[in-house]
Amino acid sequence: MSFSYIDCLSHYFKAEDVCTSGAIVNNREEKMAQLKHKKLIAMLAPLGLIGGMALSVEGLADNHNRYAIDASKGVVKNSAGECWFTVGGIMEKMEACGDMVAVDSDGDGVTDDKDQCPGTPRGAPVDAKGCPLDSDGDGVPDYLDKCPGTKAGAKVDKDGCEVMMKPMVEKVVIDNILLFDFDSATLKAGAADVLNSSYAKFKGKDEVKSVTIIGHTDSMGSDAYNQGLSERRANAVRDYLISQGADASKLMTQGAGESMPAFGNDTKAGRAMNRRVEFKVMMK
Numbered sequence: 273m274s275f276s277y278i279d280c281l282s283h284y285f286k287a288e289d290v291c292t293s294g295a296i297v298n299n300r301e302e303k304m305a306q307l308k309h310k311k312l313i314a315m316l317a318p319l320g321l322i323g324g325m326a327l328s329v330e331g332l333a334d335n336h337n338r339y340a341i342d343a344s345k346g347v348v349k350n351s352a353g354e355c356w357f358t359v360g361g362i363m364e365k366m367e368a369c370g371d372m373v374a375v376d377s378d379g380d381g382v383t384d385d386k387d388q389c390p391g392t393p394r395g396a397p398v399d400a401k402g403c404p405l406d407s408d409g410d411g412v413p414d415y416l417d418k419c420p421g422t423k424a425g426a427k428v429d430k431d432g433c434e435v436m437m438k439p440m441v442e443k444v445v446i447d448n449i450l451l452f453d454f455d456s457a458t459l460k461a462g463a464a465d466v467l468n469s470s471y472a473k474f475k476g477k478d479e480v481k482s483v484t485i486i487g488h489t490d491s492m493g494s495d496a497y498n499q500g501l502s503e504r505r506a507n508a509v510r511d512y513l514i515s516q517g518a519d520a521s522k523l524m525t526q527g528a529g530e531s532m533p534a535f536g537n538d539t540k541a542g543r544a545m546n547r548r549v550e551f552k553v554m555m556k
Contacts, residue, residue: 378402408432439481444470444551445534448488448505451549457504459512467512474553475518484524484552485509490543491530503527509549 375384380392382402389403396415397405404413410422412432419433426434451463459467474480487502487509506525514520535542 440555442474442551442553442555444553446470446549446551447545448547448549449544451509452505455501457501457508459508464512467509468516470551471513471518474551475516479556480522481554481556482522482524483518483554484526485513486526486528486532486550486552488528488532488534488546488548488550489530490546491533491537492543495529495531499527499529501527502529505549 376382376387377384378387378390378392379394380387380396380398380402382398382400384390386400387402389398389401392398392402392404393415396413399405404415406413406417408417408420408422409424410417410426410428410432412428412430414420416430417432419428419431422428422432422434427437429435446466450466451459453460471483474483485506487504487506489498489502491498493501503525504527506527510523510525513523530537530546533542533546534548535545537543537546
């Protein structure tokens, strides 16, 4: 009983050992069949079919996963540079690797062997490593960035748009009795220590955007007089702080007069609490 080459090939893929006996195919015919077998595989492999059977390309790998897959040709290459052809789980060593086609699974233009960011969405611009570009460096890749060109260091949302933060405000209140005598805008003895300790946490700090010094009075006297007195006291405090090294560009003054009472002016205690100086500190 003899078998044709096509019969042998058919049984070969069915894992039937009918073509290996010398009684069936002589040595010359066997070599010819092997040569034809390889040529047939080389011709039909790109089509994905051999003898009507689906071509199953499987990535064979050792325990160290050292085989690189060329899915377009059904070829695997091991760490020794040897190429193997795989069909339906059967592997056969090839005499030569031929032209290996590099794989670009995510279609970003960077082959898998060089792609450090596999799975990039199609159409997303990438760098030489296959990673999505982030032109403005805000942490949001260009293909997702709805606000390109964000300034460096700006805090952004998931769409790459700058988040406008409300500035943090701190307030320091100093009782006027610690700074001025009655009806005076001249700092009295001991006022320096009070101002130094009150301003110490803000002095020379980069995170401080501005400091507004606000003078307040009670309701005793005319509105115009109290307004002028509150302005003179605020300026006296500013001048002192600058003399101690405070940044003049960050210090502003405001006179509120009796317009912003913290307590009622109908009692002595309330009026005393209304006579005050405040630091309104805006943080970056």
